[in-house]
Amino acid sequence: MTSIGIVGSQGRMGVALAAAAAEAGHGHCGVDKDGDVGALAKEANVLVDFSSPAALEQTLDACVAQGRPIVIGTTGLEERHHYLIDDAAADIAVLQTGNTSLGVTLLAHLVREAAARLDPAFDIEIVEMHHRMKVDAPSGTALLLGQAAAEGRGIDLGDCSERGRDGVTGARGHGKIGFASLRGGTVAGDHDVIFAGPEEILTLSHRAENRMIFARGAVRAALWLLHQKPGRYTMPQVLGLGEA
Template identity: 70%
Template sequence: MARIGIVGSQGRMGAALAEAIRAAGHEMSGGVDRDTGDVAQLAATSDALVDFSAPVALQATLDACVASGIPVLIGTTGLESEHHAAIDRAASGIAVLQTGNTSLGVTMLAHLVQEAASRLGPDWDIEIVEIHHRMKVDAPSGTALLLGEAAAKGRGIALADNSERGRDGITGRRAEGAIGFASLRGGTVAGEHTVYFAGTDERIAMTHLAENRMIFARGAVKGAAWLLGRAPGRYTMPQVLGL
């Protein structure tokens, strides 16, 4: 049994994480949110932290975990290069798992996307379409970017140099080898992602449907427990599944 603390405990994911921690037989050591709790104190009384808060809160979480010598799983999306640099620094002293999606199903989907991208040539166009609830503030979703990175890795290219987003107006023909993104927002959709491989006269579609936020919470708890006892460094959800 592990003592797992939640950063972002009052949000929708916070409630799901609390339920998942109990269901997995662990103890919720406490929670902090924007205006409540002390993350340093939470880290001092926990075996691991799970952070699903906001990018602005990330540095405080990392500092608290480093000071207490405990691992952290980061599921916060919308991270920029400076956040990843901070994670790299923290990972020199503690185990850190950062991911755009903690679903075990999405983790497997990313594995399959990378495999397909590595075997299909650049004449197969890759498009990633995602839809989320109206309250989501970042786009493309962290999961869409995760899938895009998987496709780019399969092709041996850099996603940052080979992506097309937000097409509007006369954009010209599609660039060969580009990975396209389209983001839809509305209703209460927990998350739906489809990766299209569009070739000449044929098309492959790989889809993951999130029917409840509990899938992310269960995966996050599994990942946090997996981090216990790991050496300092950056880890990934595929490693949790042994991929």
């Protein structure tokens, strides 16, 4: 029986991960803030981290030291965190994603395909809504979907995104990908990718009804990662979509 180590075990996602591991017939162990992640890496076969960007470096060091693969679902990562992940991936298998939902993974695939096939006259807007306690915006999932759209169009998301429109902003930039973030209530996560073209609109959507969908996807990814060589992996690869 596989033991799944949960970093941030007392958080909302940590509790859901424990339930998902048990549901799948696997054991689990965990640490929370100020816990000994090194000891967790010794005990578990694979780690799953949904804690905080500040804890990531220590967790990666522990995984490398013990040769443990890790699934990283923490959002709000900065550029330096991705450098740390790249370094760790030279020694262990690492899967980092803005969303572990299997449905969102397939949605990103469809967004990439739509962006590649629709005329550039179709403007792309991404609208996301989450619970009032979420601290980062746009959500990691919205950025994941934006990246998929940018890849489909063959453009760089960093150069082509528009966020936080307010006041007299002027006309929408041609070829831009827009983001809007809503916060309120207990929403687990709603995402709409809107392709607004001349006289027609295509909307691709995903609604998360419970965070267990993210936990189940993370457990599936963790079990898949156990059989992979060192390197950096993505959720589409878990579903056999072949996208890096």
